[in-house]
Amino acid sequence: xxxxxxxxxxxxxxxxxxxxxxxxxxxxxxxxxxxxxxxxxxxxxxxxxxxxxxxxxxxxxxxxxxxxxxxxxxxxxxxxxxxxxxxxxxxxxxxxxxxxxxxxxxxxxxxxxxxxxxxxxxxxxxxxxxxxxxxxxxxxxxxxxxxxxxxxxxxxxxxxxxxxxxxxxxxxxxxxxxxxxxxxxxxxxxxxxxxxxxxxxxxxxxxxxxxxxxxxxxxxxxxxxxxxxxxxxxxxxxxxxxxxxxxxxxxxxxxxxxxx
Ligand SMILES: NC(=O)c1ccc[n+]([C@@H]2O[C@H](COP(=O)([O-])OP(=O)(O)OC[C@H]3O[C@@H](n4cnc5c(N)ncnc54)[C@H](O)[C@@H]3O)[C@@H](O)[C@H]2O)c1
Numbered sequence: 001x002x003x004x005x006x007x008x009x010x011x012x013x014x015x016x017x018x019x020x021x022x023x024x025x026x027x028x029x030x031x032x033x034x035x036x037x038x039x040x041x042x043x044x045x046x047x048x049x050x051x052x053x054x055x056x057x058x059x060x061x062x063x064x065x066x067x068x069x070x071x072x073x074x075x076x077x078x079x080x081x082x083x084x085x086x087x088x089x090x091x092x093x094x095x096x097x098x099x100x101x102x103x104x105x106x107x108x109x110x111x112x113x114x115x116x117x118x119x120x121x122x123x124x125x126x127x128x129x130x131x132x133x134x135x136x137x138x139x140x141x142x143x144x145x146x147x148x149x150x151x152x153x154x155x156x157x158x159x160x161x162x163x164x165x166x167x168x169x170x171x172x173x174x175x176x177x178x179x180x181x182x183x184x185x186x187x188x189x190x191x192x193x194x195x196x197x198x199x200x201x202x203x204x205x206x207x208x209x210x211x212x213x214x215x216x217x218x219x220x221x222x223x224x225x226x227x228x229x230x231x232x233x234x235x236x237x238x239x240x241x242x243x244x245x246x247x248x249x250x251x252x253x254x255x256x257x258x259x260x
Contacts, residue, residue, distance in 0.1 A: 003029065006030070007087055010088050012125060013093065014037050016037075016203065016204040017204040019037070022089055022091060025234070026087070027058055032081065038064040061073055065116075071129075075132065086140065088139075088141045089244070090122040093121070095161050095165035097205070100161045100164075103163055111164045114160070114165055115164060115167065118169060118171075119167075123175060134186040138187045140243065141191070143190065144169075144192070155217065157209075173194075176190050176253070184252055191251060193243070195257075196259040198231050235258060236258050
């Protein structure tokens with residue numbers, strides 16, 4: 001297993017779903033974790049309910065990544081608590097709660113919301129984190145795309161504003177490829193996890209939207225698989241933990257599909 005003792009990580013989207021599983025995994029591998037999310041209550045409850053041994057290493061920061069202040073707040077907390085920042089996992093995002101099938105139904109407001117919560121937030125967190133990693137000559141960044149970045153036919157299913165979401169995730173992939181080249185000489189790697197469909201815990205967004213679908217719609221998403229065949233959030237967390245470890249020093253600029 002990876003050893004992240006002495007490392008400090010920021011994980012965005014840590015209140016639920018994949019971000020929560022990643023925060024838990026990194027903490028259990030010895031890292032200190034600053035978890036960011038706009039769901040204040042859930043994030044702070046997480047500090048009490050995560051399956052971790054050392055709660056003192058978890059530092060929740062509630063706030064919206066659409067605010068310019070949030071990336072700085074996350075980095076400042078990492079530095080004030082531990083004096084360092086080694087790892088950034090940009091997991092916050094998603095396609096929103098409103099299913100939008102057609103381009104002419106996609107409002108500017110929804111477009112901005114999805115682009116800002118995924119692509120702009122990823123850019124701004126990377127921009128805030130890189131100077132600290134560069135100064136240390138070591139850094140690991142993992143960004144989150146989706147298999148949907150390559151598009152899909154048919155109904156939106158569990159996805160919200162699909163067109164904006166595909167654009168945002170495609171942007172994250174392109175940003176990450178270029179950033180990987182730009183910071184390689186500083187000892188920093190930038191990789192992207194591209195999940196397929198991952199059923200997160202009850203109460204998390206993807207699970208809630210899946211449960212609300214008809215039996216036929218569920219079958220279309222499962223495409224012949226049983227729910228138990230799908231990757232679990234802990235499987236995604238294991239991949240993220242490897243990508244931020246010393247062992248992954250020579251993996252840079254990769255797109256890593258999980259369960260696509
Ligand atoms: N679960 C899946 O099947 C799946 C598939 C492909 C990609 N992904 C991607 O993986 C990541 C995690 O997905 P998930 O299923 O855990 O989603 P989720 O909705 O359960 O969790 C995402 C978290 O990000 C937070 N967040 C979103 N926008 C934010 C903002 N502007 N400011 C602060 N916090 C914000 C939400 O509050 C939420 O807690 C997302 O980037 C998502 O697009 C998930």
